[in-house]
Amino acid sequence: MIIDNNVLAISKCMFQERKNWKFVTDEQKESFFFIFNRYFSKQYTYLAQLLNDKTTDKVAGMDLWFYFMEGKPYPKWFWSKSEKSKDDSLFTEKEVNSLLNKFDIKQEELDLLIKYHLDDVKEELKYIKDGEKGNK
Numbered sequence: 001m002i003i004d005n006n007v008l009a010i011s012k013c014m015f016q017e018r019k020n021w022k023f024v025t026d027e028q029k030e031s032f033f034f035i036f037n038r039y040f041s042k043q044y045t046y047l048a049q050l051l052n053d054k055t056t057d058k059v060a061g062m063d064l065w066f067y068f069m070e071g072k073p074y075p076k077w078f079w080s081k082s083e084k085s086k087d088d089s090l091f092t093e094k095e096v097n098s099l100l101n102k103f104d105i106k107q108e109e110l111d112l113l114i115k116y117h118l119d120d121v122k123e124e125l126k127y128i129k130d131g132e133k134g135n136k
Helices: 007-015 018-023 026-040 045-051 058-068 093-103 107-116 118-135
Strands: none
Touching: 007 018, 007 026, 026 045, 026 058, 045 058, 093 107, 093 118, 107 118
């Protein structure tokens, strides 16, 4: 059996048709290792970083990911693109929730404040964090 030389075919062998993994060639594993390691880094950052070295045996790396995923459900997050807007990346979810609760405002209002008064929002967030530290 010959596995098509594309990311989708290789991923199908890794996640769904696992019995066909033996037909994935070493050349395919070598050429697709970087892509798979990058996708796995979304969920398994630490493990992907351990394999992220130019001297890593890419064939062994792909086999490691294959066996690591054994018994795990299909990773729905694997193909999804991360949805980050520039405003959301400035603050953690906890910080955003803290601001929304403290000022009793909606997300749209906070987005406007961030857009036009970013320094003030950062200052208020620092004030809130300092207040929380003082209460502990």
